[in-house]
Amino acid sequence: MIVTKQWLNEWIDISAIDTDKISIALNAIGLEVDGLTKIRIPQNVLIGHVVSCEKHPNADKLNVCHVDVGATVQQIVCGAKNVAAGQMVAVALIGAELPGGIKIKKAKLRDVESCGMICSSTELGLPKINDGIMILDESIGKLELGKPLCEYPLINDDVIEIGLTPNRGDCQSVYGVARDLSVYFDLEVKTLGQKEEEENQPGVGRVLHLHGSEALSGSYMYKVFDNKEIGVPLLVELRLGFAEVESSCLLGKLIDYATYVTGVLLRAYNQTCFGAKDDKAKITIAKDENGLDAIYGLNGQKIAIAGVAQMTECKASASDERIIIEANYTHPEIIASRSANKKLGADKHLYRSSRGSEPQLAFGLNYFFKMLNKRSKIMAYADSQQITQDFEAKIINIHQSDLTEMIGEEIPKNKIIKILKQLGFGVNFAFEQDVINVKIPQFRSDVINTQDICEEIVRIVGIDNIHSKPYSFAEKLKINQPYLNFKKRQMYRYRAVAAGFFETLHFVFGDSENAKKFHLPLLNEALEVANPITSELNTLRSSLLPNILNAVSNNLKFGKKRVALFEVGSVFDSERTESKKIAFVFSGENGIPEISNHGKPSKIDFFAFAEKIQSVLSNFTLLPLEEVNGLCSPYEAARVIIDGVEAGYMARVNVQVEKELDLDRTYICELDFEALSYKRKVAKEYSKLPSSSRDLSLLVDAKMQYSELESFITSIAPKALTKFAVIDRYVHESLGDKVSLTLTLQFQSLDKTFEEEEIASMVEALLSKIQEKFGITIR
Known part of the structure; x- marks a missing residue:
């Protein structure tokens, strides 16, 4: 700006x-x-009057001018195309030094003496306004022959x-x-005086009819004038040059100038877009297909989008006889949101409208006509036609104490109120409640909360005027849920690494074809990724395993004999609901070649894999997995139960998948991360007395699930039975439809060392109840 x-x-x-x-x-x-x-205009540059202008006798492109500079009349040879008799011009006399190092001397041009130079704007260090000399007018001040231009403050500007x-x-x-x-x-802003309409001016209703739909978002105001001649003051052209606003049309220059000065978005339309000259111009405003207000002309043709674009052929120029001027305002959020990523042929208005233009439409129109009347010959129609939207001002209630806390210093109430009122905010102060009710003006769409109000006060008071205070260091409790989540992830990652797994990371995207092939959950079609990175990453993953299995496959192809990977990451269900999971994959040899295994380590198996997962998770229970997905072998698959809650599954990879991915024997485990235990460690009393253990080999029905037996023993076990587990399972044809299940039972007391008879008695009681419940006997 x-x-x-x-x-x-x-x-x-x-x-x-x-x-x-x-x-x-x-x-x-x-x-x-x-x-x-x-x-700053250089010295010896004066105001002159071109008395005469004749063609140079020896050059077609030069003119011999006689210029009155007050005290004398100087003969000056000038090559500008636009020089003519009767003009008021800027004359650099002999001895003047112009910007760029040009020194004016007496010279002869094609045998004709020249005693100075008639200057263009750029030769004086001003912006370029044309391709010739700068023609002066009284917009820069009263023109006096011979008066130095350096004494005119309007063009000697900062x-x-x-x-x-x-x-x-x-x-x-x-x-x-x-x-x-x-x-x-602390100055007063000047107001723009209202121009009184002449009594004999016809009303705008004679030449314009405006119709708008009820669903419009913006406000609009229209005025009309009949044009005979449009002139642009020199000062307007220079200032547009300073502001780097370019317009080749005289009318366009005045429109751009009024918009730049007032902030009101102005447009000029020619009459022919809305009807013949002798007919009423009929303007219709309605929503277009993008939800933006659009202006429609003859035959329902869209000729402009409010705040965004205007058809080139409908833009008025200085040669049009009847011109319609429009002022419009739409809330910047509406413009920005509804025009984003749409090819609407936007013009320079969009930059202003999407950030916030001035909503006082009459202010912009009145200023435009004030500038138009200075050097133009027009007949303006009285009054205007308009469509306005009711603006419901947002009110923010602020407590004085809240402002003081945010600023760090108490600002007097009367100063706060004065600042806000001067900035255009409405203020109502409730003394009994210590509350300031601030009404946000329409032109400040960026102010939405108490912090924004605070910023307005601080920037006017001045940050340097607010006394600094030393920091108050007060330690706060850092243990919150995000911290606990981080520590939980860290703990399980460390455990996984300690168990021999390497961490891997992947995109949260996956291949939808793989998800279908492996019967994994799929996103609802309406929620699919609209612009995927690649065809292999075209959906949000519902499982961590496919990506990890691809990583394992790539490692094995590089000659690895043993690959163990894990990942903690996000997965998504069919409704895009995000959750955290942890997944493990182990493929190939269970150990490294060494003397003890004669350089041929065994392959990983289900129990070895489960043991590794147990070292990460601690205790868990495995139960049969009835329904498997396409990744799992149906013969080696189990549900993982942690603290009575199903957390996920563990299985061997389906043999067909192993072949497709060139995998060795591979096992997988995927668990809901939220189901994993993370509790404060509580110290428990332990016995200093020795424990005693007994092994029992039971004949159990081959179809019976161990979990059923385990639950029963847990429910009837005496307090002294501190631990029991399966240590062997023996199958032989001599046992018929039975299997031999060997349990180890561990007994320990806090008070005494058990005698053999006491242990035998407790074992006998357990066996009796088990036999009574299941018919199980000792082998």
Whole structure:
């Protein structure tokens, strides 16, 4: 955003304030100054009047001009195409030194003496406004022959470049910057006087009919004028040049200037888009297919999208006879959200409208017509036609104590109220409740909470004016749920590494074809990944195992004989609900070649794999897994039960999958991470007395599940039975439909060492109850 000191001075009186102080003030209120350039016209450059202009006798492209500079009339040879008699121009006399090192001397051009130079804007260090000389008018001040141009403050100006953040759409105008700056210097913002409509002016209703649907999002105001001639003041062209706003059309320059000054989005339409000149222009505004307000003309043709784009053929120019001027405002969130990622042919308005334009539409239109009337010949129609949306101001209730806590210092209530009111906020203070009710103005769409209000106060008070305080170091409890989750993951990762597994990491994406092949849960079609990274990563994974198995396969292909991997990561169900799982895969040899195994370690088997998982999880129970997915062998598969809760499964990989992936014998285990135990360790009393153990070989029905026997023994076991487990299972044809199951029983007391008779008695009691329940006998 580029402004100048004199430009700002049109809205607030800063003539007595040094520009450097203005830059400091802008930085203090959050409008960071990126650059400051002081424009000064050189000495010996005067205002002159072209008395005559004749063709050079010896050159087709040169003119011989006689220029009155007050005290004398100078003969000057000029090559500009636009020079003509009667013009007021800038004349550099002999001895003048122009920017770029040009020194003006008496010279002869094709045998004709030239005593000076008629200057263009760029030759004086001003922005380029045309391809010829700069023609002066009284927009820069009263023109006096022979008066030095360095005495005209409107063009000897200080140009300030401001780096605006995207949220400060209210400062995308000269008026908006002046409004903010006025609060810092405690100045009053000037108002734009209302022009009284002439009594004999026809009303706009004679030439314009406006219709809008009920579902519109924005506000609109229209005025019409008949055009004879449009002129643009020199000062307007120079300032547009300073602001780097380019427009080749005279009408476009005035539209851009009024928008840049007021912040109100203005557009100009030619009459033919809405009807013939002698007919009423019929404008319809309604929602388009993208949910944005659109302007429709003849035959329902869409000619513009509010705040986004306008058809080129419908833009008015200075040559059109009847011109319709539109001012519009739509909340920036609506523009930004509904125009994002859509090819709408957006123009320069979108940058302003999506960040926040000025909602005072009448202000922008009145300023435009004020500038238009300065050098143009027009007939404006009285009044305007408009469609406006009711604006429900957001109210934020703030406690004085909350502000003090956020700022770190108490700001007096009257100062807070004054600052907010000067910034345009509505303020109502309830003294008995110590609450400030702040009404957010429409032009500050970026202010949404108490913190934003606090920021407004601090930037005006000045961060340097708030006293610093030493830090207060107070240790807070760091043990919270995220910390506990982290420690749990860390514990199980360390245990897995200690058990010989290597950690692996994969994308949360997987291959939907693999999920189908292995009968794993699939995402609902409506929730599938719209733009996958690759065809192999086209869905959110429902299991960690397919990716790990691919990693195992790749390792084995590199000559590894033994691969053990694990991963802790996120998986997703069919509704995209996320959960954490831990998975283990072990493939190949159970050990390394060494003397004890004669260099030929055995292959991993189910019990060896389960033992490794037990070293990670501690105690768990395995129960038969009736329904297996496509990854599991149906003959070696079990449910994993932890503390009575089913946590997942353990199985050998299906032989067909092993062949497809070139795997050796491979076992897998996948568990819900939330089901894994993570409790505070509690010390228990232990016996200092020796324990005694007994082994029992029982004849058990081959079809009986061990879990059933285990549960029964647990329920009837005496307190002295501290541990029991299966240590052998023997099958032989001589046993018929029975198997021999050998249990080891461990007895221990806190009070005494058991005698042989006591142990025998407890074993006999257990056997009796087991036989009574299941008919099991000793082998």
